[in-house]
Amino acid sequence: MDHKILQTARELIEEAGYPALTVDQVAVRAGVGKAAIYRRYASKAEMAFxxxxxxxxxxxxxxxxxxxxxxxxxxxxxxxxxxxxxxxxxxxxxxxxxxxxxxxxxxxxxxxxxxxxxxxxxxxxxxxxxxxxxxxxxxxxxxxxxxxxxxxxxxxxxxxxxxxxxxxxxxxxxxxxxxxxxxxxxxxxxxxxxxx
Amino acid sequence: MDHKILQTARELIEEAGYPALTVDQVAVRAGVGKAAIYRRYASKAEMAFxxxxxxxxxxxxxxxxxxxxxxxxxxxxxxxxxxxxxxxxxxxxxxxxxxxxxxxxxxxxxxxxxxxxxxxxxxxxxxxxxxxxxxxxxxxxxxxxxxxxxxxxxxxxxxxxxxxxxxxxxxxxxxxxxxxxxxxxxxxxxxxxxxx
Missing domain, CATH: 1.10.357.10 (Tetracycline Repressor, domain 2)
Incomplete structure (x- = not known):
């Protein structure tokens, strides 16, 4: 699941830039819950990093x-x-x-x-x-x-x-x-x- | 007015820390309009800097x-x-x-x-x-x-x-x-x- 989350975040950043990125978008496109993302990364910046x-x-x-x-x-x-x-x-x-x-x-x-x-x-x-x-x-x-x-x-x-x-x-x-x-x-x- | 704004911002930061600082607070205590502050500083961070x-x-x-x-x-x-x-x-x-x-x-x-x-x-x-x-x-x-x-x-x-x-x-x-x-x-x- 880590790989999927990070891959999706990379795609979204490439498509629309970092400022437009949201954890919601990543959750929807990756098909995972937001809670699963926040268990791994405290914030959008940490996930993007x-x-x-x-x-x-x-x-x-x-x-x-x-x-x-x-x-x-x-x-x-x-x-x-x-x-x-x-x-x-x-x-x-x-x-x-x-x-x-x-x-x-x-x-x-x-x-x-x-x-x-x-x-x-x-x-x-x-x-x-x-x-x-x-x-x-x-x-x-x-x-x-x-x-x-x-x-x-x-x-x-x-x-x-x-x-x-x-x-x-x-x-x-x-x-x-x-x-x-x-x-x-x-x-x-x-x-x-x-x-x- | 610059001096008054900056002095007030310094006081508020010393009292309660930077995270709690707001441009509103500075405007009220300094007795100036928020617009006057934003003409000089684009953001809280710039004013605090x-x-x-x-x-x-x-x-x-x-x-x-x-x-x-x-x-x-x-x-x-x-x-x-x-x-x-x-x-x-x-x-x-x-x-x-x-x-x-x-x-x-x-x-x-x-x-x-x-x-x-x-x-x-x-x-x-x-x-x-x-x-x-x-x-x-x-x-x-x-x-x-x-x-x-x-x-x-x-x-x-x-x-x-x-x-x-x-x-x-x-x-x-x-x-x-x-x-x-x-x-x-x-x-x-x-x-x-x-x-x-």
């Missing part, structure tokens, strides 16, 4: 050869999934709901964000293994630098994000992560970027 | 001595203003409205975001002047790295952001900006962070 963005995210990403290439591949995959017209309608609505709904936020933290953090932890571990980083850093910070900045561009600032911008963010995130690894793992606690 | 966050932002920031210190000062000022409980309620609601309201988004771009971009452009110019950067970079990218990542942490991921995290973001943003300046202005178009 599950239908359009969440599934199979992040994709398995193999070792691309370097910290920079790994970050670039993750940012590109995020962009493919998260910068569609539908995503740019659904994500801001979900952001608004997360702020007022601790249960939904906990679910978002434990699924979607946890998967992104795991992907970044793996990328950092590979970079440490290659000798590119002096040691591991908190994946939360790496996540904010790469995907937080990209999400802010897409959903808060409403930028048109092209591949040039993605390569710039990946370049900067790689350098930033290296600077933090130096700061935490070198003999100099101030790090190379802090001249004081 | 103007009342609680937008005024006098960003503050004038003097030269703190280095790119890192300048970025840290801007991020700390943003955090003081933008991480209050009220801001964490208002900003996500505004994010949702911006996605569906191009006029409101244009106003947000031309005021709040333009001021933040100008602050970052000035910080970058000072760093170029000091010889810390090989040349200027697009303030849009610098903005995403520092304030975009911070805003994502506050409003999308609902992190508790402490000063340690702010110093990490400033450290990483400074290193990222330097890497982009090298990439654009050095003889090596791939930049130091891209080993390929």
């Amino acid at each position: 599950a239908a359009t963005m969440h599934g199979q995210w992040p994709p398995p990403l193999t070792d691309a050869g370097s910290l920079y290439e790994d970050l670039l591949a993750l940012a590109r995959a995020f962009h493919v999934r998260m910068a569609t017209p539908t995503a740019r309608q659904v994500a801001p609505a979900l952001i608004s709901e997360l702020a007022g709904n601790p249960d939904l936020d906990a679910q978002f933290q434990n699924t979607f964000l946890a998967a992104e953090h795991a992907a970044l932890a793996e990328i950092i571990e590979r970079a440490v293994g290659r000798g590119e980083l002096a040691g591991p850093i908190d994946p939360t910070i790496a996540h904010l630098l790469l995907l937080g900045s990209l999400a802010a561009g897409l959903y808060i600032i409403n930028l048109t994000v092209d591949d040039t911008m993605i390569t710039e963010l990946a370049t900067a995130a790689a350098a930033g992560i290296a600077a933090l690894a130096d700061r935490h793992h070198s003999g100099n606690p101030q790090g190379a970027t802090q001249p004081q | 103007a009342a609680t966050m937008h005024g006098q932002w960003p503050p004038p920031l003097t030269d703190a001595g280095s790119l890192y210190e300048d970025l840290l000062a801007l991020a700390r000022a943003f955090h003081v203003r933008m991480a209050t409980p009220t801001a964490r309620q208002v900003a996500p609601a505004l994010i949702s409205e911006l996605a569906g309201n191009p006029d409101l988004d244009a106003q947000f771009q031309n005021t709040f975001l333009a001021a933040e971009h100008a602050a970052l452009a000035e910080i970058i110019e000072r760093a170029v002047g000091r010889g810390e950067l090989a040349g200027p970079i697009d303030p849009t990218i610098a903005h995403l790295l520092l304030l975009g990542s911070l805003a994502a942490g506050l409003y999308i991921i609902n992190l508790t952001v402490d000063d340690t995290m702010i110093t990490e973001l400033a450290t990483a943003a400074a290193a990222g900006i330097a890497a982009l300046a090298d990439r654009h202005h050095s003889g090596n178009p791939q930049g130091a962070t891209q080993p390929q």
